[in-house]
Amino acid sequence: xxxxxxxxxxxxxxxxxxxxxxxxxxxxxxxxxxxxxxxxxxxxxxxxxxxxxxxxxxxxxxxxxxxxxxxxxxxxxxxxxxxxxxxxxxxxxxxxxxxxxxxxxxxxxxxxxxxxxxxx
Amino acid sequence: xxxxxxxxxxxxxxxxxxxxxxxxxxxxxxxxxxxxxxxxxxxxxxxxxxxxxxxxxxxxxxxxxxxxxxxxxxxxxxxxxxxxxxxxxxxxxxxxxxxxxxxxxxxxxx
Numbered sequence: 001x002x003x004x005x006x007x008x009x010x011x012x013x014x015x016x017x018x019x020x021x022x023x024x025x026x027x028x029x030x031x032x033x034x035x036x037x038x039x040x041x042x043x044x045x046x047x048x049x050x051x052x053x054x055x056x057x058x059x060x061x062x063x064x065x066x067x068x069x070x071x072x073x074x075x076x077x078x079x080x081x082x083x084x085x086x087x088x089x090x091x092x093x094x095x096x097x098x099x100x101x102x103x104x105x106x107x108x109x110x111x112x113x114x115x116x117x118x119x120x
Numbered sequence: 121x122x123x124x125x126x127x128x129x130x131x132x133x134x135x136x137x138x139x140x141x142x143x144x145x146x147x148x149x150x151x152x153x154x155x156x157x158x159x160x161x162x163x164x165x166x167x168x169x170x171x172x173x174x175x176x177x178x179x180x181x182x183x184x185x186x187x188x189x190x191x192x193x194x195x196x197x198x199x200x201x202x203x204x205x206x207x208x209x210x211x212x213x214x215x216x217x218x219x220x221x222x223x224x225x226x227x228x229x230x
Contacts, residue, residue: 035217039221045223045224046123046126046209046221046222046223046224047158047166047209047211047221047222047224048123048221049211049218049219049220049221052217060216060217060218062121062218063121063218064121096165096166098166100219104154104156104171104172104175105154105156105213105219106154106156106168106171106172106211107156107158107166107168107211108168108171108177109165110165110166110167111165112163112164112165113165
């Protein structure tokens, strides 16, 4: 079983860039076939899939966020990261990192999540 | 890409069975037998309970079962226990390497 842990600032100012890192243990971001994903939950709302980086390095994003999102991997640190540009209060959420096995396309392992608040 | 539709809340008594529907479209739930269900206790990591519509990961109680009919997937929990009280989310693969989640259902065991 893979363990994932999110880290990053809990407070970001409007119009700035939200940056989070997910550290993976018990598995490798460069081993497949896994989709290393980011998912968020705004306060009082449901989950929203943000995007993924595949073990091969390819990426794909939710069309509603695609223009502002970048997901990268650092294989030397066994981490992957999320960058969300030009944030507003609507981006306030608990952000989760998760892994999805390519055959079942379900999110088998999750981090506990980290709350990011967008406020001046 | 619209969110899947779930009831905001359901409740049941210990020992009873409940079913949570998850309504999608022909572009997601109806096209792929790739619905998964997650149990989430706030403040903790969500837990995969059902994948590929009806399969249970190792270690998940057989009280949890999943099914699908047309554009609607369902999660049934039988023999309700107090520890089942949590939020439950459905998720469907939606093609083109994208996923869509439901809005979540709060299960109360009364």
